[in-house]
Amino acid sequence: MTSEAMASPVRLRQHGGVLVVSIDNPPVNALGAAVRQGLLAAIEQADAQADVRAVLIVGEGKAFIAGADIREFGQAPVPPSLPDVCQRIESCAKPVVAAIHGAALGGGLEVALAAHYRLALPAAQLGLPEVNLGLLPGAGGTQRAPRLMGALAAAELMLSGKPLSAPAALAAGLVDRCVDGTDATSAGLAYAEELLAQGAARRPTRALPIADQSVALPQLDALSADTAKKSRGLFSPLKIVECVRAAVERPFAEGMAIERALFVECLASPQRAGLVHAFFAERETAKIPEAQASTPRAVAQVGVVGGGTMGAGITVAALDAGLSVTMVERDAASIARGQAHVEKVYDGLIAKGRMTPEAKAATMARYTPSTVYADLGTVDLVIEAVFEDLDVKKAVFQELDRVCKPGAVLATNTSYLDIDAIAAATARPQDVIGLHFFSPANIMKLLEIVVPAR
Structure with missing residues (x-):
């Protein structure tokens, strides 16, 4: 028999001996104060009810929990804190199961880690991305x-x-388990009932041993040295390694105290403030009136004119986005150098263990070298990255105007030349824009978009 109770945005219903705790906070079930309060109340209720034998935590909609509520950034904290909520989940007297679909990111994954058992559907994504905001996982x-x-x-x-x-x-x-299907609640209920039938006990994560504890410290020493080189002065990466070291060397409660202290340090860092500002600024770009009023053109094939450092970087950026790329250079020797520039990037990733030779081969299968402009006839977007000379660029755009299909976007990477003059070299200035990449183009995320007068 199923009974239901509502506690917005956390809904409770009992299915047999399992209390189903559903988080319903669209669009991504962010961990706002009301959600935290609802989760805490749900665990209290589960412990208080004798007929509840297990708890199942699920997310409604398209995600489990996608992280913190960005609307609370910069606001005074409202209790309960997420660390307190996770502690209460872990200390629940009944087994707690987290059934994950969609995103379980940041604090969302920390909620799942505090549960005693975890199940995921095939499309689930699990991560702790706080480093991207200058922070570390703080719960x-x-x-x-x-x-x-x-x-x-x-x-x-x-x-x-x-x-x-x-x-x-x-x-x-x-x-603990990955199951087929799209219904996290049904899968989670089946798993919870199976655990109950087996007499499975609570399994607090805090009580588990660290499997690689005997070799962890020298590994973390090496990782710390490598991180110091790669992070180039960033604050939070080394703090993350320090927290993990505490997990290895200290009892759980002491490790949590260290995590909290270092989290607060990160929170006060100017780097965190800058990265959060960048995060919100990037979101604002989607609200530019011109972008909202426009109909995007589909882009599956990209052309790049020029195989130098910038052209190769743009090519890699497009390949990494899953697009097919045709690179055009003026002669066989130049296109060979252009391809070598592209392959050098992927060979470097292979040397660092960040890419497999098979993955490189699959990526390069979408790359086509050419010395003929006509091979750009089917591309949806072509980006010119040749020498910064107005006459040279005009000549390139005259060729692009001749060979590219109607509706193709013709873009120049120029950083200072007159884009209106470049557009005037074509019979379709309305299709010409500036896409100013910053070097190395496959690394730098900033892209300046320049719209000509016409």
Whole structure:
């Protein structure tokens, strides 16, 4: 028999002996104050009800929990804190299961780590991306993740800021089971009932040993030295390694205290303020009136004219975005150099262990070198990256105007030449724009978009 109770934005319903805790805070179930309060109340209720034998935490809509509520950034904290909520979940007297679909990021993954068992659907994405905002996981992520996946793997996950797929999370030990389907509630209920039938006990993550503890410290020493080189003065990456070291060397409670102290340090850092500002600024670009009023053109194939440092960087950026790229140069020797520039980037990633030879081959399969402008006839977007000479660029755009299909976007990477003069060299100035990349184009995320008068 199923009974239901409403507690917006956290909904409770009882299914047999399982209390289903559904987070319904569109669009991504962010961990705002009301959600935190609802989660805490749900666990209190589960402990108080004798007929509740287990708890299932799920997210409604398209995500489990996608992280903190950005509307609370810069606001005075409202209790309960997320660390307190996670502590209460972990201390629940009944087994707690987290059933994950969609995004479980940042604080969302920390909620799942505080549960006693974790199940993920195939499309789930699990990560701790706080480093991208100049922060570190501040609700036990730096202490619980190492107990599930090992210290080195946990530190690398947090330093990357990138999510794991459900199969990868299963292989790493972050989740206990990955099941087919799209209904996290049904899958989670089946798992919770299976655990109850087996007599499975609570399994607090804080009580688990760190699997690689015997080798973790020298590995973390090496990682810290490597991070110091790669992070180029960034504040939070080394603090993340310091927190993971505390997970290895200290009891859980002491590690949590260190995590909290270092989180507060990161929170007060000017770097954190700058990265959060950049985060909001990037979101604002989607609200530019011109962008909202326009109909985007589909882009699947890209052409790049010029195979120098900038042209190669633009090519890599497009390839990394999953696009097909045709690079055009003036002769065989020049296009060979252009391809060598592109391959050098991927060979460097292979040398660093960040790419496999197979992945490089699959990426380069979408790359076509050419010395003939006519090979750009089917591209949706072509980006010119030749020498900064107005007459040279005009000549290039005359050729592009001749060979490119109607509706193709013709872009120049010029940093200072008159884009209206370049556009005037074509019979379709309305299709000409400036896309000013910053070097190295495959690394720098800033792109200046220049719109000509016509």
